[in-house]
Amino acid sequence: MRRLGIDVGGTFTDVVLLDDQSGEVWSTKVPTTPSDPAVGALNGLRTILEISGSQADAVGFVGHGTTIATNMIIEGKGARTGLITTRGFRDILEIRRAWRHDRADLYDLFFEAPPQLVPRYLRREVDERIRYDGAVERELDEAGLDACLDDLKAEGVEAIAVCLINSPVNDAHERAALEHIRRRINDAFVTGSIEVNPEIMEYERTCTTVVNAILGPRCGQYATTFTRNAREVGVRGDIYFMQSNGGLTPPEAVSERPVTLLESGPAGGVTATARLCERIGVSNAITGDMGGTSFDVSLIREHKPEIRNTTEIRSYTVRCPNIDIISIGAGGGSIAWIDEGGGVRIGPESAGADPGPACYGRGGTRPTVTDCNLVLGYVDPGSFLGGDFALDTEAAETAIRTHLAEPLGVSIEEAALTVRHVANALMAQAVRLVTVERGYDPRDFVYIPFGGAGPVHAVDLARELEIPTVVLPPMPGVFSAFGMLVADMVHDFQTSIVQNVDDVDLDMLNARIAELEEDAYRRMDQAGISRDLVTIERRADCQYLGQGETMQVAVPEGTIDAATVGEIAENFIVDHRRHWNFDITGRPVRIVNLRVRVVGRIGQFATVKPKPKNGGATRPVGRARIRLGADWADIPRYRREDLQAGERIEGPFVVEELSTRIVGYRGDALDVRDDGTITVTVGEA
Known part of the structure; x- marks a missing residue:
């Protein structure tokens, strides 16, 4: 059986196809069609079938992430x-x-x-x-x-x-x-x-x-149209959509509760990262997804993404379990501009897929982060998307000169370098929002970048935050689509109870939990998932009496008794102190909501193994001319597919693959792991 993952982004639609038996993986990117995203998704489906030589009826599983709900x-x-x-x-x-x-x-x-x-x-x-x-x-x-x-x-x-x-x-x-x-x-x-x-x-x-x-x-209508299009092409396998909580759901559930799709696109990459961390033994990681329109950052703790129950979109508050992702307008297509005070700004406006950055040659005239990276050598015009998508360096230079360099009175390269520095600073601040401001030290995490532009900025960002290690996953440019293949079916159930822990009605508490678990198992039974593949997670929303906000704590398995309730309260006090740096001694703790999450294992992680070690060092395929600070440098350029397991490369270096590249500097070191990942040890600035 072959498994298909499709992620519709703001600029590109990413597609990944995995053969379960051979482990072979194919990937591609096609332009997103903003007027009708289903068209771009269908184009991606047809393209990947052609690239892989697959028949549509061999596709037994489709996972689809989309930004349609957010955009709406x-x-x-x-x-x-x-x-x-x-x-x-x-x-x-x-x-x-x-x-x-x-x-x-x-x-x-x-x-x-x-x-x-x-x-x-x-x-x-x-x-x-x-x-x-x-x-x-x-x-x-x-x-x-x-x-x-x-x-x-x-x-x-x-x-x-x-x-x-x-x-x-x-x-x-x-x-x-x-x-x-x-x-x-x-x-x-x-x-x-x-x-x-x-x-x-x-x-x-x-x-x-x-x-x-x-x-x-x-x-x-979108779920119905996408499903119908896939069937007409010949796909006969199950079709699922990615939810904000990092789990998959069938099309009919999308029609009932589309609010669960609000963070559908970004959730795929975070889900893939969590599964990757579990496989390679990394407990805590920071994810950075830099695509065409935004930079999305999230935390992985103990192999699991952080989940929140409330999110805001356009200042509207929505309560629905979703992966805790902070997004800023600093993607590759984000437009750089000068404010009234003469400062360089980036975003939130993006060039998107149409017309796209100036270097795409589709009519865009305003400079973007991608244009600046191209001028500085961080993006190669000849190998972008495997050489199938030619970039126009002259158009990028014209856009930078007109809108940035001449108004600022600096050279094109200096203006582009300023934009890159601003982008890195914005991303660093986003990382601090999910780490430092929540009581975590980013130096205790590894950084895992993905998205087409994520690896391009990865080492700079890690050095800015003093993160010692960058882990580059397999196929980082299409990693969110890869997440559709590894995700499981997930559904969340909740109920309100509002009781102080000191005098909680234990019979009622256990009855409510039992009802939620019964609903959860019923949903998995309806999906045809064996109970052996189903796990249940229980949590409670707690607060001090008089507070408006709540914090989630785990609820142990089994029957809840007085000791269990005391454990829940103590865990809340500890988490509250860590998050807010204070507690309220003597104030009663109360349970406001009970939550049950049911997970049905249907995802499968594919390991893209590197070449075995053959005794000799991998030779560069050429050199890349890149602006490093005030100077230009010629840096050895490698293809990722040529790197051998166990190999180490000392910086500076450029490693490129189909949809992205990573740049290391003098003092950095790159190691190729047997599990298919690349580790960059970040040296001192």
């Missing part, structure tokens, strides 16, 4: 959506959550809030009320609900979100409302908070449900 929210191009909520709570989306201390725009005097997810005239109220303790104060008014539906239908909504107050503690009214709406309406996407985010915190729950509704019709 950022661009405001989702479905026309109506909201039905409890009378008196119509404006919860407008009131929002109070500004927090960690908001990047807290002190922005010119901050403009994004438009409301649902305009006020499309929000409707229904008479009903569940009290905070689950008691029914006022029954659901079905006649009033019908009136709401008539109004929204007249407004031409394509999707309806239902979010009734206090439904996490008693979902009877919301469940009845959803059943009633679905009986009456069959031409609109309908979703409820109890299906998407059954947790307390009304604004976040409402926002998440509305985002799910906005994404529903288009994402469902």
Whole structure:
């Protein structure tokens, strides 16, 4: 059987094909088609079949990561959506959550809030009320609900979100409302908070449900179209989509809960890195995915990615388990510009796939990070994408001269070098956000770069942060697509309980956990995954009494007793102290939510082994002229495929492969490992 991974990025669509039996791997990149990403994905599928000489019916597995959900929210191009909520709570989306201390725009005097997810005239109220303790104060008014539906239908909504107050503690009214709406309406996407985010915190729950509704019709259509296209080409194997939590899900689940796709693209690379760390014995790593539009950084601890339950996109708060990824606008296609004070800035605007960087020769005229790396020699115009994609150095120089060098009064090379330094500084700051600001020392981690531009900046970034080791994974330029092959099926389930640990109802706690686990196993049974391949992870959201935010701690296996609850509380106190550098002595700890994650092992890691040692040193295939600081240098250039297991190369060096290259300096040392990775020991500056 052959396994296919497709990752649709902002500039390129990456494709990887793995033969399970021989271990042979093929990869390619094709331009992304922003107007219809499914076209680019289909082009990538056809291209990889041609390159590998494969028949489509030999593909027994397809994993697909996409940015369609993210782009839909950022661009405001989702479905026309109506909201039905409890009378008196119509404006919860407008009131929002109070500004927090960690908001990047807290002190922005010119901050403009994004438009409301649902305009006020499309929000409707229904008479009903569940009290905070689950008691029914006022029954659901079905006649009033019908009136709401008539109004929204007249407004031409394509999707309806239902979010009734206090439904996490008693979902009877919301469940009845959803059943009633679905009986009456069959031409609109309908979703409820109890299906998407059954947790307390009304604004976040409402926002998440509305985002799910906005994404529903288009994402469902995309999943259907991609699946149909693959079938028409001849693919007969199972098709899955990457979720934000790093796990795969079938197309029908995408149609129900598309909100789980918001971080679909970046999650693939982090998932692949976690599996790689497990195989090569690296416990803690920093991942850096530098593609065409952004630089995405994340942490791996004890072979697992950090998971968070809340994310923000365009200032909208969404509660859905996702890999903790920080993204900045510092990708290869990010545009460099000069601000009013004469400083060089990068991003967040990107040249994207169309027209792309100036050097692509597709009409782009503004300088990007890729253009600057090309002028400085860090990107080779003749070997980019294996030589199949010619780069125009003269166009890059023209863009840099016009928009940077002449306004700054410096040479083209100096302007390009400044852009590279700024890009490295921005990436270093992003790494500090997930390490130093959370109580971790980056020097205790290894750095694992991927994405087409990630390795190009890797050694500079590691030296800036004093990270001693860089590990270059196999096929780093398409590593996110590779992640689709190694990912497992993952689903998350949660419920709210809100109880102090001192007087928790143990019977209720164990019953709730059992219900979640039963739902989790049922989902795996439906997918046809054997119980032998299924694992369950249990966690609890905890907080000090009076706090608004929570922290996750592990819940041990087995029946929960008083000792187990005490262990949960102690773990929370330790984690809280490490993260915030203080605790609140004497303040009760309470459990707010229970979570169960179910993992079904379906992924397979492929080891791309290097050549065996033949007794002689690998000879360079040429030399690369690269600007190192104030001087130019001719550096030995190697092909990765020529390197031998166990070989060491002292810097300076350039090692290139199909879609990227890594540059080491004097004092650095490169080692080729038997497991297919390359390790660079970073010397002193």
